[in-house]
Amino acid sequence: MTRIGRVRRRPGKIGPDKGHTMRQSWSWVLPRMVFLLVSIAMGAGVLAGCATTSNTAPSADTANAQPAQAATGTTGTTGMAGMAGMAVPPPGPGAASPDAPVATDTVAIQNFAYSPATVTVKVGSTVTWTNQDQDQHTVTAMNNGPFHSAPLNTGESYRYTFTAPGHFDYLCTIHPFMTATVVVTP
Amino acid sequence: MSAPRDDAGAGKPGGMNRRQLLRHGAWFGAAVVLTVAGGEVISHVGGDPAAAAGDPNALRFVQLSDSHIGFHGPANLDVTGSFSRAINQVNALDLNPDFVMHTGDLTHLSSPAQFDQVRQMLGGLRTGKVFVVPGEHDSVDDHGQKYRAAFGAGSRGDGWYSFDVKGVHVIALVNTLALEKLGHLGVDQLDFIQRDVAGLSSDTPIVVFSHIPLFAMYPTWGWGTDDATQALSYLRRFSSVTCLNGHVHQLFSKTEGNVTFHSATTTAYPLPHPGQGPAPVPLTLPAGQLGDALGIRDVTYQPGQHALAVRDRKLA
Numbered sequence: 001m002t003r004i005g006r007v008r009r010r011p012g013k014i015g016p017d018k019g020h021t022m023r024q025s026w027s028w029v030l031p032r033m034v035f036l037l038v039s040i041a042m043g044a045g046v047l048a049g050c051a052t053t054s055n056t057a058p059s060a061d062t063a064n065a066q067p068a069q070a071a072t073g074t075t076g077t078t079g080m081a082g083m084a085g086m087a088v089p090p091p092g093p094g095a096a097s098p099d100a101p102v103a104t105d106t107v108a109i110q111n112f113a114y115s116p117a118t119v120t121v122k123v124g125s126t127v128t129w130t131n132q133d134q135d136q137h138t139v140t141a142m143n144n145g146p147f148h149s150a151p152l153n154t155g156e157s158y159r160y161t162f163t164a165p166g167h168f169d170y171l172c173t174i175h176p177f178m179t180a181t182v183v184v185t186p
Numbered sequence: 187m188s189a190p191r192d193d194a195g196a197g198k199p200g201g202m203n204r205r206q207l208l209r210h211g212a213w214f215g216a217a218v219v220l221t222v223a224g225g226e227v228i229s230h231v232g233g234d235p236a237a238a239a240g241d242p243n244a245l246r247f248v249q250l251s252d253s254h255i256g257f258h259g260p261a262n263l264d265v266t267g268s269f270s271r272a273i274n275q276v277n278a279l280d281l282n283p284d285f286v287m288h289t290g291d292l293t294h295l296s297s298p299a300q301f302d303q304v305r306q307m308l309g310g311l312r313t314g315k316v317f318v319v320p321g322e323h324d325s326v327d328d329h330g331q332k333y334r335a336a337f338g339a340g341s342r343g344d345g346w347y348s349f350d351v352k353g354v355h356v357i358a359l360v361n362t363l364a365l366e367k368l369g370h371l372g373v374d375q376l377d378f379i380q381r382d383v384a385g386l387s388s389d390t391p392i393v394v395f396s397h398i399p400l401f402a403m404y405p406t407w408g409w410g411t412d413d414a415t416q417a418l419s420y421l422r423r424f425s426s427v428t429c430l431n432g433h434v435h436q437l438f439s440k441t442e443g444n445v446t447f448h449s450a451t452t453t454a455y456p457l458p459h460p461g462q463g464p465a466p467v468p469l470t471l472p473a474g475q476l477g478d479a480l481g482i483r484d485v486t487y488q489p490g491q492h493a494l495a496v497r498d499r500k501l502a
Contacts, residue, residue, distance in 0.1 A: 112465040112466075112467045134259055135467075136295060143366075151326055169366075171365070171366070171367065173322060173327065173365070174295065174326050176322055176365040176367055176408050177406075177407045177465060177466060178465075179366075
């Protein structure tokens with residue numbers, strides 16, 4: 001993986017901000033050495049899991065049998081490469097359909113995403129969200145915005161009429177990685 | 187990121203005096219050994235649960251997480267049964283935990299019936315004390331009001347608190363309200379943390395519980411906390427800080443500076459590894475494999491050690 005070098009230079013969140021002294025560098029290097037070991041030990045399982053086919057379970061066996069090997073034999077590079085995947089995630093396939101606004105008042109909730117992710121409507125329009133997933137979802141405005149649904153079961157809909165123009169970000173409070181936007185134009 | 191108030195390390199570039207550094211080095215310089223046996227994973231970063239077994243001063247506690255009582259789906263057709271097994275497994279441990287902590291997503295949808303059920307089930311734990319922190323599933327429609335009504339006694343603010351047990355300072359945080367994709371602590375809670383640890387000796391081992399990770403495990407899926415760096419800056423002067431979280435439904439550990447993070451697995455259903463698939467949606471495993479993905483965790487701290495021994499066990 002080409003990210004290895006990048007991650008090595010990447011300062012840790014808790015690292016010192018300014019110039020290094022000898023003392024500092026020890027307090028800095030040692031944790032990083034352990035970070036390596038721990039990432040090999042525990043992280044490699046996750047990464048090894050990532051590399052295998054999808055729907056592999058994070059089982060205690062797979063997550064940790066490999067670390068035991070890695071801790072004895074594998075170089076640190078593997079662990080760091082693994083962490084690179086963690087720290088600098090590639091955009092998932094779900095993020096591929098970007099937030100190109102769509103002029104519609106209908107939003108489907110399916111596969112744990114709002115579709116379209118950004119809709120544009122005129123003031124006075126009523127937007128309808130319908131949950132097509134098995135799991136429940138909500139439609140909840142961020143920033144103390146004006147709309148918030150109850151949890152929607154499969155097939156249930158929520159409607160909200162926008163009475164003022166603006167840019168309304170919202171999410172699912174049950175699955176907060178699900179975010180989307182309604183743009184209301186005058 | 188503002189500098190922590192750090193009298194002990196004042197004026198030192200790294201915020202750490204020589205004595206702390208030596209201890210720090212001794213701790214982190216030690217080999218990290220993972221023991222894998224019989225479905226258990228033990229991370230020794232200095233601690234050894236076996237050595238602490240007969241030590242009456244050793245702290246022992248259990249972490250349960252993400253029971254999602256009320257979930258119905260093919261990923262686990264009986265989350266109540268799974269959680270019940272986990273509780274039985276805890277009660278069968280030979281370590282008499284000083285407390286049990288549930289790190290959130292007690293319920294799936296925050297309904298009164300779900301809170302009532304999980305509360306009754308937690309009452310079946312044979313332990314000194316049961317603590318909880320909320321997950322985002324425990325506040326899906328009310329900013330945590332029902333959660334606090336069920337579990338908020340003795341907490342402050344939106345449900346955070348701290349306590350001391352056997353020389354260890356425990357901080358329980360709420361990072362699932364005011365969510366905007368990532369977890370969030372907020373100014374009030376950050377102030378609480380800063381004041382809470384102000385009078386503590388830097389030797390005091392610190393254990394921090396939260397639902398969402400305090401490290402950036404996978405921000406694309408919201409697996410991180412946007413203001414955690416500020417919180418951790420208040421803990422930088424301590425020689426041993428251990429952060430234990432749930433939310434991600436899988437084991438993961440890492441060390442950053444003086445802090446070690448351990449994500450716990452769940453008793454309900456697995457989620458994919460970071461980036462594996464478009465979203466962190468419940469995984470349905472082939473028949474017979476679910477139990478391997480679920481589990482419980484016990485943690486031992488022996489005085490004189492500077493790290494906690496964390497042991498994860500598959501659901502029995």
